Amino acid sequence: MSNSSTPSDTCLADDLSLGRKNRSRPRVKAAMHRSIARFLSEKELVFGLLDGFGSPLNVIFPENISETIERFKTVYKQRQLQGRIFYTSKPNKSLALKKQASCYDVGLDVSSHGELVKALSAGFHPSRIEATGPKNLDYLVLGAQQDILINVDNMTELQKLVELKSMLPSDRKIRILVRLDGFDGGPVKFTPQDSAFAIPCKEAPAVIEFLERHQESLDFYGFSFHFNAGDYIRRPGAIETCLELSFECMNRGLKPRALDIGGGYRIRYADDQDEWNSFVEELKSSVLGDRDSLSWNESGLGFRKEDGVLKGAPNFMEHYHANDGHEDFASVIDTPLHKFDGYSAARILSESLMELYIEPGRALLDQCGITLSRVNFTKSSILGEQLVSLDMNRTNLNSTQLKLMTDPEIVFRSDERQACEKGVMYVGNLCLTHDMIQYHKTFPDLLPQPGDAVAFINTAAYQMDFAETNVLEQRVAEKIAVVEDLNGRLRWFQDINYNPIALKLGN
Ligand SMILES: Cc1ncc(COP(=O)(O)O)c(C=O)c1O
Numbered sequence: 001m002s003n004s005s006t007p008s009d010t011c012l013a014d015d016l017s018l019g020r021k022n023r024s025r026p027r028v029k030a031a032m033h034r035s036i037a038r039f040l041s042e043k044e045l046v047f048g049l050l051d052g053f054g055s056p057l058n059v060i061f062p063e064n065i066s067e068t069i070e071r072f073k074t075v076y077k078q079r080q081l082q083g084r085i086f087y088t089s090k091p092n093k094s095l096a097l098k099k100q101a102s103c104y105d106v107g108l109d110v111s112s113h114g115e116l117v118k119a120l121s122a123g124f125h126p127s128r129i130e131a132t133g134p135k136n137l138d139y140l141v142l143g144a145q146q147d148i149l150i151n152v153d154n155m156t157e158l159q160k161l162v163e164l165k166s167m168l169p170s171d172r173k174i175r176i177l178v179r180l181d182g183f184d185g186g187p188v189k190f191t192p193q194d195s196a197f198a199i200p201c202k203e204a205p206a207v208i209e210f211l212e213r214h215q216e217s218l219d220f221y222g223f224s225f226h227f228n229a230g231d232y233i234r235r236p237g238a239i240e241t242c243l244e245l246s247f248e249c250m251n252r253g254l255k256p257r258a259l260d261i262g263g264g265y266r267i268r269y270a271d272d273q274d275e276w277n278s279f280v281e282e283l284k285s286s287v288l289g290d291r292d293s294l295s296w297n298e299s300g301l302g303f304r305k306e307d308g309v310l311k312g313a314p315n316f317m318e319h320y321h322a323n324d325g326h327e328d329f330a331s332v333i334d335t336p337l338h339k340f341d342g343y344s345a346a347r348i349l350s351e352s353l354m355e356l357y358i359e360p361g362r363a364l365l366d367q368c369g370i371t372l373s374r375v376n377f378t379k380s381s382i383l384g385e386q387l388v389s390l391d392m393n394r395t396n397l398n399s400t401q402l403k404l405m406t407d408p409e410i411v412f413r414s415d416e417r418q419a420c421e422k423g424v425m426y427v428g429n430l431c432l433t434h435d436m437i438q439y440h441k442t443f444p445d446l447l448p449q450p451g452d453a454v455a456f457i458n459t460a461a462y463q464m465d466f467a468e469t470n471v472l473e474q475r476v477a478e479k480i481a482v483v484e485d486l487n488g489r490l491r492w493f494q495d496i497n498y499n500p501i502a503l504k505l506g507n
Helices: 008-017 034-041 043-053 063-078 095-102 113-121 137-145 155-165 201-213 235-251 273-287 325-334 345-351 500-504
Strands: 057-060 083-088 107-110 129-131 149-152 174-181 218-224 258-260 303-306 309-312 355-358 369-380 386-390 409-411 424-427 453-457 478-484 490-494
Touching: 034 043, 034 369, 034 478, 043 057, 043 369, 043 409, 043 453, 043 478, 043 490, 063 083, 063 095, 063 325, 095 107, 095 113, 095 500, 107 113, 113 129, 113 137, 137 149, 137 155, 149 155, 155 174, 155 201, 155 218, 174 201, 174 235, 174 258, 201 235, 218 235, 218 355, 235 258, 235 345, 273 303, 325 345, 345 355
Parallel strands: 057 478, 083 107, 083 355, 107 129, 129 149, 149 174, 174 218, 218 258, 258 355, 386 424
Antiparallel strands: 057 369, 303 309, 369 386, 369 453, 409 453, 478 490
């Protein structure tokens, strides 16, 4: 772990007295669960695993998903809501995390045939699985055969399911949800966003007629929608429309019993709000030329200077939120709905005896994983930036698509490290230009050296294995699950060998 010397303080004073540009060293400490901090403090274990399984290495903390599931369940309990949390498995391939979740009263939301097969093998009974996403025939057939709740994306899927029903040996109907989008915002004005997913709301009348005609084949559970993290403005209107359509379906003799409001709840990546805000301010001043650059090739990370003025918007997520994911969720279902006399979705659902389904992915994976890499070497870039080259690449962190802005933790193999005078940029092992692990500079106290370990925190959601490839025959990371045993010692398992029930049985 980095120590706390501050070699920059004197440099900063010198720079200011000489009237040079501001060279302060902004930090963004990652929010870190105590289990992760403890693991990183056990140096022998960290280096033993890296030596044994190679770099990069993803370390999963399956027990942390249990804590978050409990928090989401409390939101249901406090509002006396019935329904189901479907853990969206798409952001991470770990089997350990699915097995851990399967020990709780939650379902699993899968989005491909392969994920469905994995869900069944992780211990989820078909009655607990929901199938979302665009579906090929293999996915539809297996879903229908296994009595999975199929969240229909389009009319072709609906028609195929009716055809399929006649080929199934049993009498049971195929259980479906229907995903909608293109909601009218009512008094709230927003720029409509196009989407490849869902059936447009204006086609809802045709859908309802179809459902009426095929009641013998399809058991209609209700409507659903999903918006991405941060997209809160569109949710109240979407909830209102789905509720109105559900009540209309009931009047017409259909039996919708649930509303599915999808996922999209956020994670707090940064530990401290002031630190995060001042990092963003420093980045902006660097773009305006008021300090040395903080981004690779002065890209500005979405900001730019035009006619002396700052323009643009960050191309990275907001890393600090006052609310955790379950609080985000609570605020969505507690929002007053103007079409329902200011009653909240929570109240309307519980009074109508309808169930609430949600599909959190990212939020349930908060603090569930880190990505470790060995340092290969350090050097200066052509323009004089301090580079730290890692034995991992951008696909191992999905860094082209998702920028992780928190400072990685460094585990030093030895104490003999020199003060790090400048900010460093982490680059990867691909023989390609711009294999950036992070596109911005961070400021460790000590300069890492070959063999040291660098740990990126909170990478389980969409980062560690979402876009990972063995490009240029570089490796994809192994996954290791780490848990505390009954005696308080850390135990590790290869991801596929982790079994929380066997552990509880004392194995
Ligand atoms: C249909 C659906 N549900 C749930 C999710 C999970 O979203 P998040 O990880 O933002 O909670 C996604 C993610 O893309 C999705 O497409």
